[in-house]
Amino acid sequence: MAVLVTGAAGFIGMHVAEALLRRGEEVVGLDNLNDYYDVSLKDDRLSLLRNHPGFSFVRADLGEEGALEAGLAGRVIDRVVHLAAQAGVRYSIQNPRSYAASNLTGHLEVLEYCRHTAGLKHLVYASSSSVYGGNKKVPFSEDDRVDAPVSLYAATKKADELMSHTYAHLYGLPQTGLRFFTVYGPWGRPDMAYFSFTKNIMEGKPIRVFNHGKMRRDFTYIDDIVAGVLAALDNPPEAGAESPPHRVFNLGNNKPVALMDFITTLEGLIGKKSEWIYEPMQDGDVVETYADIERAKAALGYAPVTNIEEGLSRFVSWYTDYSSRE
Numbered sequence: 001m002a003v004l005v006t007g008a009a010g011f012i013g014m015h016v017a018e019a020l021l022r023r024g025e026e027v028v029g030l031d032n033l034n035d036y037y038d039v040s041l042k043d044d045r046l047s048l049l050r051n052h053p054g055f056s057f058v059r060a061d062l063g064e065e066g067a068l069e070a071g072l073a074g075r076v077i078d079r080v081v082h083l084a085a086q087a088g089v090r091y092s093i094q095n096p097r098s099y100a101a102s103n104l105t106g107h108l109e110v111l112e113y114c115r116h117t118a119g120l121k122h123l124v125y126a127s128s129s130s131v132y133g134g135n136k137k138v139p140f141s142e143d144d145r146v147d148a149p150v151s152l153y154a155a156t157k158k159a160d161e162l163m164s165h166t167y168a169h170l171y172g173l174p175q176t177g178l179r180f181f182t183v184y185g186p187w188g189r190p191d192m193a194y195f196s197f198t199k200n201i202m203e204g205k206p207i208r209v210f211n212h213g214k215m216r217r218d219f220t221y222i223d224d225i226v227a228g229v230l231a232a233l234d235n236p237p238e239a240g241a242e243s244p245p246h247r248v249f250n251l252g253n254n255k256p257v258a259l260m261d262f263i264t265t266l267e268g269l270i271g272k273k274s275e276w277i278y279e280p281m282q283d284g285d286v287v288e289t290y291a292d293i294e295r296a297k298a299a300l301g302y303a304p305v306t307n308i309e310e311g312l313s314r315f316v317s318w319y320t321d322y323s324s325r326e
């Protein structure tokens with residue numbers, strides 16, 4: 001029995017796959033290796049996973065109808081962690097169609113695969129804090145209304161939750177949706193601010209500070225997210241008398257950090273000051289994210305332990321090694 005991890009060449013997918021392999025699971029990783037960001041970083045992540053004998057890889061595009069079934073023919077999968085998606089809020093303003101293909105069709109293809117796979121025990125999938133849109137009440141709780149997404153990316157993630165609910169209702173497919181809050185750490189995504197800020201500070205280049213720095217993010221360290229994903233995977237929901245087997249949890253840190261404090265912490269760790277270029281708020285962005293994590297604590301024992309200084313210091317040390325490799 002193997003766990004399918006979609007998006008295994010991605011940031012979170014690589015870490016989740018590695019944690020599963022470390023505890024002795026067979027893992028089938030799937031990814032289309034698209035060039036949204038540097039493909040060599042995805043190749044390097046996959047090389048790490050390939051060191052484990054329990055890992056195998058399938059290259060397939062979830063946006064193509066039937067590609068998932070064809071790629072997995074003959075494999076026995078009993079759990080799925082679906083992390084493949086076109087990520088990024090700002091990119092969705094310029095490139096809406098890639099979000100429909102990967103996040104809407106792709107999610108549906110995973111649901112169809114799961115419903116037709118005998119013995120499929122649980123589908124865990126990535127949602128996002130972005131579904132909370134510009135909600136003013138913090139911290140964001142799973143019971144809050146989420147019907148006003150401010151980017152197409154957020155709209156596709158909310159649509160994924162709705163499709164999942166329908167498949168749980170119609171077919172009894174056990175599922176857990178995880179709303180991740182700004183995940184950071186080694187092997188991270190070059191399109192995210194912590195990555196580009198680190199690069200620019202080290203290279204002596206200016207950094208662009210949106211909304212004049214008046215933003216707060218609930219930065220969540222990758223190891224805490226991985227622990228939450230595994231805890232979710234191991235605790236499938238049961239169908240209640242009136243409710244389908246589908247749950248949604250926030251996975252955040254519950255300690256939002258002001259952007260300017262974040263930048264000064266990063267500068268302190270790198271030992272260099274940077275030039276800041278203040279820019280207005282970007283379309284699709286929100287001022288604050290802040291997770292209420294009580295539900296995940298109670299149901300999954302989720303308990304993030306990494307503070308921003310520790311997490312950023314581990315990222316900076318990984319980045320220093322990685323960017324100076326031959």
Ligand code: NAD
Nearest residue numbers: 007009010011012032034061062084085102126180182183
């Ligand atoms: P990532 O871009 O590093 O990983 C996603 C992977 O999916 C990539 O390797 C990409 O090649 C692959 N992929 C994209 N479209 C595909 C398709 N059509 N078919 C097959 N593979 C495809 O992103 P990540 O940060 O690791 O995010 C993982 C998941 O978590 C995503 O669903 C993302 O939306 C969600 N998420 C991430 C964050 C965060 O802060 N990193 C926050 C909220 C939600």
